[in-house]
Amino acid sequence: MNMPVDMSTTLGNAWFPTPIFTASGCASSGKELSQFFPLKDVGAIVTKSVMSKPRHGRPTPRMAETPSGMLNSIGLQGPGIDSFLANDVPWLLEQKARVVVSIAGETIEEYATLARKLRSVSGISAVEVNISCPNVENRGLVFACDPDASRRVIDGVRKTIGGELPIIAKLSPDVTNLPEIARGVVDAGADALALINTVLGMVINVDTMKPHLGGKTGGLSGPAIKPVAVRAIYQVHAALPEVPILGMGGVSSGRDAFELILAGASAVSVGTASFGNPSALVKIQEELREILSAKGFATLKQAVGYAHREENA
């Protein structure tokens, strides 16, 4: 069996030739990976979450390997939105890559400011709003853990950015009721959802007998969290079947990507897998194409959410 498969997908009004994207924070701004494959060959480059000002991030150590996973605590180190828009976006567009810009803020106002700067940039496919950041105006409570704050961030971005650019709200799995948060941000104007950000974790260094990471806690990513990602995507797709999902969490093979797609993802970001294998994205993309073809799907879209079908029921 080797049927050609239409791999194209959409998130809101943005079209992508294939559903395999980088994950924010796991591809920097793309340059580093371009040594290993042409960036235009994959669905999109989702850039590292950028804030309004340059940031140093968290102290080192910033990572710990864990069984089938890793913790990171980067703390959103980055050049700030102005430098990013001046240097990184034009370069990516030159490569003919699709660009999804991820933004992060410490206040609702900061998100809106970032959105305002993005509005004037042409060539960007979508904006991913990373709301897994501590809200400095509310005791550092992560936006994504607070239904109201999540909604207000997206509302602010939507109002600022207008109707053109699709908004993908990126949610944290560390909540009691994920569908509730999802519904809130969709009501506030998100066109799509990105699921999942990392799971909060910690490693204690048994030599120093203290938390290993400079930031103490960190985000767990990699294959270890794949079952959590599949569950989150399945739950949210069941609750909001019309809302496209950019799925992610532990994907390192075409089978993994297929699993997330069956659960309800319209596209799949690959994060940690690129650390172990710089050409992971193209490998995953080819494997996915073969699986879809072998399973008899003529288009990727037919497979999205297929695990939810009711047979003879």
Place this chain on the structure above:
Amino acid sequence: MNMPVDMSTTLGNAWFPTPIFTASGCASSGKELSQFFPLKDVGAIVTKSVMSKPRHGRPTPRMAETPSGMLNSIGLQGPGIDSFLANDVPWLLEQKARVVVSIAGETIEEYATLARKLRSVSGISAVEVNISCPNVENRGLVFACDPDASRRVIDGVRKTIGGELPIIAKLSPDVTNLPEIARGVVDAGADALALINTVLGMVINVDTMKPHLGGKTGGLSGPAIKPVAVRAIYQVHAALPEVPILGMGGVSSGRDAFELILAGASAVSVGTASFGNPSALVKIQEELREILSAKGFATLKQAVGYAHREENA
């Protein structure tokens, strides 16, 4: 270095010679493991959560292996409290094992009923209250995900059982604010906390293209979730330093157990590791003893929460 180490620990007024326990649901009622080591050699046998009536549990498949972990959806299959108290407890006491009985219910009333039956049984060291069960009186919302329901379960058990038997409330990590839930159950009368129950996950079978487990979702356990367990224990110990914690989640070596202890656990349950290695508990216990000795701890208790210490601060 081979200093002898005092491994004894306490949870509420219950004393245990060593801090390594089985995890509920991962040792049945002990008999099966007794082929591999004398049950009295470990800290305690925490029995599979028992309900008031016999239960068939969930349909098969009930398990899926995942990277460095597994999902289970057993659905609390068991003989019911009467048969359990008549057959299993006496046998365990005959083995001179310390027994922690885990109970589970579908209503607040069922927990109280179970507690009433336990009150009259002598020889039990403590009761672990597994509140990660769907509350049939509230749309199946898991008790442990609802601060109010959690509190009311523990309150009911406390009032029924009186002051003698220590109550260990077992919490789910699938919540936005774990310290809040912990504080609630402690206020309601829990003497100790068990952290963590499994993390909700799902695997989709790429052959059938449907959720693999009969129960669709399942609980993720094993090394994959260890960083989540360490974080949960650390957070709760920071918030409630006086409350003893029975830690668990992915422990498969003495180093792992030590990590949980440094984070704040007074004792450590070993679950999934016994599936891969029937004598995991004794191995872990010996490794822990050696590590404590090598690090210069004369007693286990000195190491509990040691990662929280402030040096020259």
Place this chain on the structure above:
Amino acid sequence: MAQEVMGTINKNAVQQNATVISNKRVGSYHQILLNVGDVVKQCRPGNFVAIAVGGDSSKMILRRAFAISRVSENSQYGGSMELIVAPHGSGSKWLCGLPEGSEIDIVAPLGTAFGIPTEPINALLIGGGYGSAPLFGLADVLKTRNCKVDMLLGASVGAKIYAPLEGKRSVNSLKIYTEDGSMGEKGRVTESLLEIVANRSIDVIYSCGPMGMLRAITELVSSTDVIHQCAVEESMACGIGICMTCVLPVVNQDGQVSMVRSCIDGPVMDGSTVKWDLVGQVPEVHS
């Protein structure tokens, strides 16, 4: 017919290292010979072994179960155990790739064994795919009890028929079926089962293979007096009775269905007690 009953659960089981003596491809399978020492004395046909896979830094945390195909007490290596392994997923493929001399961690013997009759009976052994593995060892034992032993083996294709030359010597007759007709007769082992049972006056059927085959055999012989001992294969997380993942719905004496652990109350079970139609479902709650 007396069936051996185990006193306490897995009372002969030990956890120990084993050395790979040889690892050969045989058709679609690998025949793996392990040096295991004295534990072979405790292994009975039907028992299985649980093997840790993937090495020290493996992401596979659960053991894999394999039927003990046969054991030998006085091979040149001391006690040795043979397994027939299909390279299915990552764990079994890892095993099939082990070079001679590798050390692995095993727990054995586990589970129930086929009941061995005390009188000479007519036995029919039915194997599906690698399910034939434990049947040759069983045939040897049945022969020592002067039983007549006929055997039917089935598989999708010829490469999935495991029927070693030596093994054939212990059976009075051997008939092979393949679904594509590439070996033996085209069709399934159940094709003319009732005729065979009648013609050869079969007293007991011993079977091992896919659940669908076991179910079909049970249903076919339900109208006869034939006893059907089948070795089931459910997904197992622990293999030693502590996790409750491997359950099957089984009818007990009072007609009530309960979910029974196939790792300790099986793998060998009385086929007529298994509620095959309920496998993968939950029986009505009793009491």
Place this chain on the structure above:
Amino acid sequence: MAQEVMGTINKNAVQQNATVISNKRVGSYHQILLNVGDVVKQCRPGNFVAIAVGGDSSKMILRRAFAISRVSENSQYGGSMELIVAPHGSGSKWLCGLPEGSEIDIVAPLGTAFGIPTEPINALLIGGGYGSAPLFGLADVLKTRNCKVDMLLGASVGAKIYAPLEGKRSVNSLKIYTEDGSMGEKGRVTESLLEIVANRSIDVIYSCGPMGMLRAITELVSSTDVIHQCAVEESMACGIGICMTCVLPVVNQDGQVSMVRSCIDGPVMDGSTVKWDLVGQVPEVHS
């Protein structure tokens, strides 16, 4: 002194398989020789290789970084690369246990290289533990430029001094220090560093070893004109610049500190630009 500057990031890096030619214990380390083919032509002293560890079903998802000790274009195996590996945790132990003939997955060459002077200078090479590995390859290159090459090696114990016979031939002098005095002089490489620098008119120090050693050297020579090129070792998740875990505080031309990725802007850095006292902290936010 001209320093080679890379055009785009890791522009010579490739991901490919490599075969283990040999794996020998040398003191506390393993000397691992890999058959890697043509990529050796792109490897410069100071570059590192990132290796996938644990095999197909490994729970270790990240590569491990190792300095390329030396390469040979025309060994009997074609291009070969030598690594000196300390069996530290599970990944490096797995590597040290690989039998000859094993295939591994590598990405190389990565990171910056030691700057090679265009004129003959007086170079002092300082290695701590396995940090000496890349220095012998460097010494070879410096010799071809007619530099005078002195070397200081230090370690806690003699078994952790890596100083191969052939290597010693490329240096004009070699002095060894151990903390327990079990080999060479008792003490640390920094013991009489300033004297050595002065007496031998050292122009450039090339160093590789624990961060503490690199910091101590930087501080000692800060009052001199000596250039200090050091190869740093920070925990790396990706090794190719995409994760931001491996950062070090570095001062730029305008005196501002930024967190620089040691995998692509290192491992070889100008020691005087690293804010050693801020390692493990976050600098004040600028702007």
